[in-house]
Amino acid sequence: MTTTALQPRLTDVGPPSYDKYLPPVVRKNYGQWKYHETIAPGVLCHVAESGDRLYTVRGGAPRLLSIETIRKFADLADKYCGGYLRFTSRNNIEFLLTEPANIEPLKRDLAAMGIPVGGTNNSISNIVHTQGWVHCHSAATDASGIVKSVMDALCEHFTHEDMPAKLRIALACCLNMCGAVHCSDIAILGVHRRPPKIQKELLPNVCEVPTLISSCPTGAIRPATWEGKPSVEVIEEQCMYCANCYTVCPAMPMSDAENDGLSIWVGGKVSNARSEPRFSKLAIPYLPNHPPRWPEVVEAVVKIVDVYSKHAHKYERVGEWIDRVGWPRFFELTGFPFTRYHIDDFKHAGLTFARSAHVRY
């Protein structure tokens, strides 16, 4: 299948230059933008000091894209905006227009493709997510299927700016968390709940025992010998199912169809606006893995969105709303049970204990 190598062989060329694909209006007004306005959900207008206007139309994409769909996006960019487009940090696609008359025809073409327009300001934007069963070996759950199911339920909030503040959801299919899942308004996190199953015959051939032992943050992995060969044993009550051992040693698989599942976390943010960036906190320790639609997960996320949008003040992110009303109220309003799992017992656990007599009744 291989063909003759291209000559000369090039390496270390790096990415295309940062300005290579910028539209002319951006080149002209680079660093000279004055302000922006929202024309409609998913449609922004940036105005430059020169008076030039740049219109952005933002559409939601599933992140996993076929080349057929990417070519359709390229055709739309040629048709409406000189071939210039970009993607966002949340896997949305943005068309960069100078001609406002093209906005509505582009929106119609996107609608015909099944691409919703929105995701700006106080909407629920696209869900940042990971590979899941599509392409990852350590996944405790799928990613794309849950994202699709949750966004089907929340699509109206993508196309309308109807939240008190912006609401950002992220999903990671295991604790490795490819992406900023741990600082999201709502985070969906795949979890294992059983210790690794040591593959004793395989282990001596594929793993370095000292590396494996030092990979465990709780010291649950101890040296042992098996049939005269160096191996390990797991102190199971010390295991908190992080799967770091599996990352360094393929003979320590964690995957368990019956016990793997999802946890839900709330109230994180990365923006510095108003309050400081912060981690998301545990709302639901475990929900089962029920493909293809994960109804328990969808119901939980929709519940949080509904309760938040009903009770939060304007501009309050989920975490800022909970700051004001308190965690007891959050659990009361959502109906989620508060359990022993909600109280931290890892390092620095005391920092999240209530260390005052401030109690709401």
Add this chain to the structure above:
Amino acid sequence: MADAPDGKKRANGLPDTKLLDDLEKGPWPSFVTEIKSAAKNSESARDLLGQLELSYEDRKSHWKHGGLVGVLGYGGGVIGRYSDVGEQFPNVAHFHTMRVNHPAAWFYTSDALRTICDVWERRGSGLTNMHGSTGDIILLGTTTDQLEPTFQELTHEGFDLGGSGSAVRTPSSCVGMARCEWACYDSMKLCYDLTMHYQDELHRPSFPYKFKFKFSACPNDCVASIARADMSVIGTWKDEIQIDEREVANYAAAGLDIAKDVCSHCPGKCMDWDGKKLSIENHDCVRCMHCMNVMPKALRPGKERGAVILLGAKAPILQGALLSSVLIPFVAADELFETIKELVSRIWDFWDEYGTNRERIGELIQRVGMPAFLDAIGLDPVPEMVSAPRDNPYIYYQTEKEGEQ
């Protein structure tokens, strides 16, 4: 599109995917439709569909632990992936991912996208992620023999692989000066310049673990640098917020409750609206962006612009998640490139020397202590580095050196 007699194959050659088919319904665009679209012309996309359906039945991943595959002279950029049901789905038995370093802030022309699509149509599954979590273009799935030719075609088209393993990972930046009035430094250019400067460290893993750079040009932090990057560079300004009084009045006239919607949310409590005039005590402003986010036409960052440099964010593995914390409270925009290069070389020297296997820089600082780390990189402590001074008296007093108090 009726099922074939054996119930396994459909008339058009796609596998029977009863569970996944449900995910083609509903208003949100479907990844299953995307895989089926690629499967029309790609046997590996077809087998991916079949294997994924099996995962949906079994509720577990059918990918094995990665293997070492790559292109000549690089130690990263390719993620080896093998199926554990390769006999059933031979076209994804080997299904490796290539990470391709994206253009800054993910700007493309239609021709650039078509170029990538054409390469990937010839060389791989025809499936992508636009984009991966770190920012790369993800080319999803090909065989070992296609890696080198794909790489060569990409480099001749002006693209290169991204990072993986214990290396500099593909840096990413927000849209910055290309389309944002809040950009306090040129995040796209800085991202590009440093990516080029660190090509060797990006392609040839030589660190204890990964090192991520992310560049956000204002404190809204659109690339989540503070949560994800070992080094987070977040734009800010030093002088006074620029106020356009006429636009402030226009917002008020249009019905914005400035006292409630703007001033009452100010974390520095530095803004006052008397019904006619907005006044700001800039010394008390923490540069949070809320007022500008609400009134973009009336308020803008000051003119003395630059960035805060923060260090140490990471996800939970291994010793718990960390957010980046302040290392240098302000570096002027035109000094960022040189300052970061110098700072990074000192940080990497220390990390190379003392970091253990798979220890991120944030965890190393936790282990040795921030004061010892500051000593090692030759940076003086400043109060901006902490939310408060320590509240415990367990202090490692040092023996006074001659001439010191």
